[in-house]
Amino acid sequence: MSADRSLRRLIASSGPVPGRMVLGIALGAAAFGSGVALIATASWLIARASQMPPVLTLAVAVAAVRLFGIARPVLRYLERLVSHDAVLRMVAGFRAGVYERLVPLAPARLGRRHRGDVLSGLVNDVDSVGDLHLRVLEPAAIAALVSAGCVGFVAALLPSAAAVLGAGLLVAGVVAPVAGARAARRTTAELAPLRARLSAAVVDLLAGAPDLIAAGAADRTLAQIDRRDAELTRVARRAAWASGLGSGLAVLAAGASVWGSAVVAAPAVNHGRLSGVTLAVVVLLPLAAFEALSPLPGSAVLLTQIRGAARRLFGLLDEPAAVREPATPVALPPGPWPIVLRHVDARWTPAGPPVLCGLDLTLRPGDHVAITGASGSGKSTLAAVLLRFLDPEAGSTALLGGVDIRELAGRDVRRVIGCVSSDAHVFASDLRENLRLARPDAPDAELVAALRRARLGDWYASLPAGLATWLGEGGALVSGGERVRIALARVLLSGQPVLVLDEPTEGLDSATATAVIADLLEATAQRTVLLLGHRPEGLELVDRTYRLVDGQLVADRPATGSRASTDPANSLVPPTEFEPATPGLGAAK
């Protein structure tokens, strides 16, 4: 979709322009108008006073000057309050609308890697609708109204001066901002490849630092980075010439308007078409008229960014849902719920590579089964199929309690199949709410019992505010191990009889991981459990183990005493170990 269509859609989807916004624009125009009127009446007052008329003839002008002097800041204050209020209301509605469209896309379409970054970006893009109204559309509307007012007023005094002023306003308000934004866009585009090259060199230096320093090659690499840096800086310095063009042009237009007004007004006075007093108004008014235009260069640059945000946002929202919910779902069969997968093919996008190819798996009630596989082998895809976050391809058989999973409502499937993973979200709320989302009517005693069964009893006892302890953003820090256990406590509360443990120990050190797995399997002993992981922990605790290779399951040896214990060194990890993390891991990911 083109950027301009996205922008129009962004404007359209933020709803009709509310009355408050219009009021804000009116107040803003009145405020800047007062600023112009202050200078205009003051010029008239001074010019008229120089003719030494009776003092009473100036009384109205004196009052008007003072009035405009007060009105300008007061109206501007009101305008800012009204328009911020209006925009915050608008953003609230837009957020809710976007959220409702995100639900069918989650989680399959929200990115599988760096999902946190994708979502933060998404939220920023959503909020750019506020910027669009507050910092682009409103200032533009105000500038247009004030400019029209000024030109109209001057036209009544001297049409030729109005033409001069109008031309100046057009250059400063349209040409200069557009030129500035274009230069900024070109600079960004020109610098992008150079920055990417520099960034790659920097990543190499940081990732390879130990090897480079040991080999005495760090200085050479630094010198290479310096060359790329110099190239980037040289281009950025050259681009600076274009960056100032817009502001120079705006200043020139404003000054030229005053100059041009004087040039057309002076002969008009001599020909008697303009009085000397109004001459002062005509020449001095342009000094104030350009103030309303000052936010426009910034708005123009911002608009480019908002365009990008709109394109990203609608690009995501327009993705097809990963799951087709049945029009009339089959009722959930009564338990128990064996799971049978036959020849299951699955891929994340219709055009993407198949991740599961003819996978067969049977989970009888009470089975504890583990599947290992390298990252990217399809473990998460399998979890998504089971949780009905992803439809398997046509020709696959996926039965839950004997019913095709695709004929069941997603909600119903997830009433039976739960998931514990290391990326379980801890909400910025108190512990009680974080647990109750699994079962809204659970009494406190059951919440605490679930925490104990998830081996969070000691942690819970250490919390000063108990269940009212604030977690997540701005609250108590939750470690990786605690996060998994909170996820476990949730599924214990909601009571799904089938659990997928999706890489529950990802990111945990191996001592914690071993303890977490043992606790997970013990607490879920009565349920059907599918453990997915790439590490060997816990494999000796399940009934069967498989490896996921090329989209299919390969049975391992019987689990008793299998792989985990071959190397005692692996499990011997004292908490005080010093193992420098492999540099480069962060960069490589």
Next chain:
Amino acid sequence: MSAVDRRLLQYASASRRYVAVAASIAVGSAALVVVSAFAISELVVGPFQHHASLAELRGPLIVLALAVTARAGLAWGAQVAAHRASADVKSQLRRGLLAQVVRLGPAWLAGRPTGDLAVRATYGTDAIDGYFARYLPALAAAAVVPVIVVGTVLSQDLVAGLIILGTLPLIPFFAVLIGRGTERATRRQWRTLVVLGGHFLDVVRGLPTLLLFGRADAQGDSIRRRADEHRRATMRTLRVAFLSSAALEFVGTISVALVAVSVGLRLLDGSLDLRTGLVVLILAPEAYWPIREAGAQFHASAEGVAAAESTFAVLQTPVPRPAGGVRVDVARATIRVEGVSVRYDDRPSVACPDLTVRPGEYVGVAGPSGCGKTTLLWLLLGFLTPATGRVVIDGPHGRIELADADPEHWRAQLAWVPQDPWLAPASIADNVRLGRPDAEPAAVTEALRLAHATEFVDALPDGAATLLGENGAGLSAGQRQRIAVARAFLRDAPLVLLDEATAHLDARSEAAVADAVRALARDRTVIAVAHRPALLDGSARLVHFGAAQAAV
């Protein structure tokens, strides 16, 4: 806090030069404003009072045209200077940052997300643009323009000058007063604002979790409700926050009104002439806006400095210990590790077992993971300095502590094969040449042969000239390891450090590399860390490290 961040001036000399440029531009602009004011008033007074024709107005018209053009040029030049300074400053900060990272070394880098650091170094400092393009020019204008303008007004009309002089200080006064109120109000609401403001992101991030428990559909209303609460809390803060700029504006506009009325009344009784009156009216607003503008751009300053904050933090990190300058001859030295413990950041310190390695010895070090094997190699590489104890180089030149040795010279005598070697995105040959960039192609081929890498390298389409992807993408772990071993052969250093050098190899290549390493060990000192037997079999001496002990 000072108006210009001191660290910026300290770490980026280009910013010092730019401050001077911005100040000169501000002086120039102010002078042009004054000149324009006189010209404009002449253009009104001439036709009004003397019926001057355009020809008679040629003087002020030319002056105004020149002044306007010059002002536009300065406005352009100010932006050009700002963006150039910003480019220079970002470059200086970047280069300073990277040089400092190399000085701090691998021990500091370990555990830090390098990708994040790289992004910050390349893209993170962009907000500095605003600092240079908006805040500093506004600050310079605020410092210069009011002085010149008020001086001119005072020289033209004492009364108007005194009015401006009397009201001008109200601006900083109000700014501070209301600024404090805003800060209090914001602090009171901070928690509410953070929680409510982050709610949407929180819900969106938690969407998969909500779906798992069938709670996703219930959130639309809650988003609307929380956003509404957020709006109300924000508006409470904004009502106070906007007061400050409103008050500043009020001082400016009401003072202009006062000046205009005072001038008008004095024109009435003839104590002032029109030309002066107009000059004063044109100049009066110019005294106020720069200060207001500087206040308005203050957030650009905060953003700019915040962007550089993480860079400053790295630049201010003390380098553990200045490098020594003693040159030692590794080939004839005995290395002793005596009572060493290391401390990494704020983790508890870890003891490294004592060890003595004589010249030409082949020492195998074994032990469970976490016992300090890698720590030992990092100590010898100079990546870590002992918190207690010392590493002593005992040779013909006497007993030298490793910390006193010249690190470049010392490392030039080491070859290191790490557990997970890093490969540059360059050709295989260049990777082998990493420690000896001037090596002949024949020497590279020989090193690859000794490392048992010839077979797979020759099978590649371009052989040793094959370009590798990001960190050796396209090669298996074993192949990467063999390139690292070839590196060590080519390096031809008297001391070889092997860290699980055969960890990723299959049995056949492991045996081959072990043979190669034994060949390498001839005439050299080798310390080989491994917990697999192949490399340790050939060792003249095997040392077992126990589990790590926390040193208290």
